[in-house]
Amino acid sequence: MAQQPQHHQPFSHHIIAGAIAGTSEILVMYPLDVVKTRAQLSTGTAKALPIFGTMKSIVKEHGIGRLYRGILPPILMEAPKRAVKFSSNETYKGWFSRNGKLYQSGAIASGMMAGVTEAFVVVPFELVKIRLQAKENAGLYLNTADAIKKIMKNEGPLAFYKGLESTIWRNAWWNGGYFGLIYYLKNTALPKANNETQEFFRNFISGAAAGTFGTMLNTPSDVVKTRIQNQYATLKPGDVPKYNWTYPSMALIYKEEGVKALYKGFWPKVLRLGPGGGILLVVFDYVTNFLKEH
Template sequence: MSEGPSALKRAGREAAIQIMSGGSAGFVEICLMHPLDVAKTRFQVQSNAADPERYKSIADCFRRMIRSEGFFSIYKGILPPILAETPKRAVKFFTFEQYKKLFRYDVKDTPVSLSMAGLFAGLTEAVFVNPFEVVKVRLQTDKNKVSEQPTTFQVARSIYREGGLGLRGLNFGLTSTMIRNGAFNMVYFGFYFSVRDRLPKMDSDAATLALRILTGFTAGTLASCFNIPFDVAKSRIQSEGHLPNSKYKGCLQSVGVVYREEGFRALYKGLVPKVLRLGPGGAVMLVVYEHMRELLEEKWPPYE
């Protein structure tokens, strides 16, 4: 009888350690890498090739933003992802583990089962994070000076007044977020966990960590290349789709509009800042997560 409550207590403690470690890792990663997310969004919403105000490079984007909108403009929209990050990591990894059990073949994880688990974890995660994404994109694409820009809560309230919590309000563009997150996590989890277990054994912990970081960087890069057309569509929908007579309606329809009007390369707008963020950002999260988990397990052993 005592084993049941004890096992439940251990599971709860282990989950708490994972949530706190993942939240800390996400917070640090966002604080360091958010400016690249702002640049990515700015590139993605540019549609007129003849516009003289178009950004020519990441450096040009940062330089012009800081000059015209103030230094802290490169951190526009940072509060929504910070508020979402801790529960987002909990949702992502917890649901991945549950879906992994569901799609597991016999008793083994396969690349297909891992990819399917990643896909459904991404779809589940998107339902939670979409309201934060709507507010973040609206803030990131506002070209007013930071001092003149409405606050995060004012923007959220304005969007809520437009359409409430529904698909015309804070859940605007939900389908595009689900497709974007599902596609990314399908490739990322499927690749990373399939390759990780096949990595050669290294002589030191540092070498093992470096190899896993490289694997994570590769997984993030491949996933970014795969899902960025849907990310472009999401940015267009959530930045302009609420406007009257917007041509951006749904995710796949928006991909088609961008392709017809701007060409294939336009579907990969913002890829460089996205990869630059997800590469080092993934490494930052892994290092912080492992450090925090070891620290918490030392102070609060989950198996005692």
């Protein structure tokens, strides 16, 4: 079934709605992101601690505040990140529509292109967040400002874009899966909503299922991205980086640690981005409708 492209709302609406939706998701789900990052940075074949076991260990060793270490960069990037994600997705829908109608292939392609666009916005914030979350960097950076200062001094301004290529792949896979599945569910699988309550559950189910699906697609590239961005924190002059491009790095991880290593951090990631995808879509849809009406 084809979908008629929606009327574009002002970019300011996407900034406001994106910031509110993204910040809501982060405040609820962020501790799972810390657990995910630590799992992805662990090397070897040793079995990782369960999710709540990891959280308990972090709290016991460093206090509950450590579960929110590195939260400032994601919050600061939420407004531009979500605005770019949803606004560019709407723009690309027009590109991939045929005779004024959007089809399934166009929904996937526009989502992937939105992910590529979003990647250029989020890379610096992601790099700082990863550096602050990593267990091995616990004594290296005092806070967000200190991390930015030291990265700039020791690695130069271009360091903030390390991992761009892997972030492009990660975001393209997630956004293509996310927006593509939302299109399918809303246009084919789920019944139309007749009231606000039904629309709420329709959005949450679509967003949660799509967030889960996107996570299944992009976790291997996310593992690589995390390792690429963190390795430079302790790399000495003359050392050769172990991880560089996405797919060769995937092959290396598979060779050294097995296929399961490409899905390290999957469960905390999916527990965050599954329900988180539902929260994101529900809040974004509500705020944009509110702004449109008022």
